[in-house]
Amino acid sequence: MATLLQIETATQVCSVALSKDGQTIMLKERMANNIHASNLTLFIQEVMTAAGLQYTDLDAIAVSKGPGSYTGLRIGVSTAKGLCFALDKPLLGIDTLQMMAEGFLIENPGYDGLICAMIDARRMEVFTAVYNAGLNPVIPVNAKIIDEHSFEEILKENKVTFIGDGAAKCKDVLQHAHAAFSESNYNSATHMSRLANQAFHAAEFEDVAYFEPFYLKDFVFTTPKKK
Template sequence: MATILQIETATQVCSAAIAHDGKTIALKEMMANNIHAGSLTLFIKEAMDSTGFQFEDLDAIAVSMGPGSYTGLRIGVSTAKGLCYALDKPLIAVPTLQMMAEGFMRQNPEYADSICSMIDARRMEVFTSLYDSDLKMLSPVSAKIISEYSFSKELDNGIVTFIGNGAAKCAPVLQHENARFSELNFNSASYMSKLAHTAYSSSRFEDVAYFEPFYLKDFVLTTPKKK
């Protein structure tokens, strides 16, 4: 029976959860801009305190690995790695888009069609991947610029539910009778529990020294235009 601290910072959500034996037992999170650096460690402490566990009682640290916000991922992964070093615990990396699909299935256990996780990558671009209801990956993680022709093959073959903060902006473009959209948030550390427990049970750990977030695209620094 494993006790795992779980961290999700890939989007605007700053989230920390404690899971025991694959089930979430504590959660502290908030959705807001630019709060990860100042709030994550506080959320972790509050989640830990609510369970009665000490940090030494943890068996592993799990972190949402991306893709997503460059800054958010850096904060989440660096915090997870720091805790792994300090506590001498293994690091588990959970694919962010798969975690989102797991969250959707947790809320919709009878669903039997495809799930398309989408994270906003600005303008009409999203980080995305397609899964079936068993969380089997149907298309690799990629950065896509969405048009009316996107996912046409998949939509012609059946229902696809688009989820995540990138889905809403794509809804006016993906006008297909088989397209469905969920407005719920699935970027939560609470949805990492099953995936993290499976990884722990298989000893699927990362090299703490060399692990980096899955950014998918290089970070590009832009300078605001002068008015």
């Protein structure tokens, strides 16, 4: 039975979970701007204390690896790597968009359409991927600028549910009879439990020394406009 600490910081949600054998046993999360640096280690300690566990009880650390916010991913991965180094535990990197699709399927059992997970990447651009109900990719992870013609080919023949903060801003543009939208939060460390457990038992471990988040796009520095 694997006991895993799970960290999700790819969006505005700062989320930490503990799982045993693929089942979440503890969760602490909050959604707000710029809270990851100040809250992440606190949340980790809170779930460990609430579960009555020591850090040595953990079998591995799992982290949402992206795509997503450059700063959020950096904080989450750096924290996970630090714990792995200190505890001599393996690191698991979980695809953020797949984790979101997993969360939708958990909350919607029996769903047989496609799931399009979207993370806001500013303006009308999103980081996105499309999965079927078996969580297999139909459209791989990519950065996409959304307009009224986006996804029109798959929408002709399939029901597609769009999820994530990127989907919320695209709702008015993606008007189609086969398009549905879910406003629930799927960027939660609890949705990592089954995927992380599978990765652990398959020994799909990352190289702690060299592992980097999957940013998908280079970070662009901007200068605030002078008033």
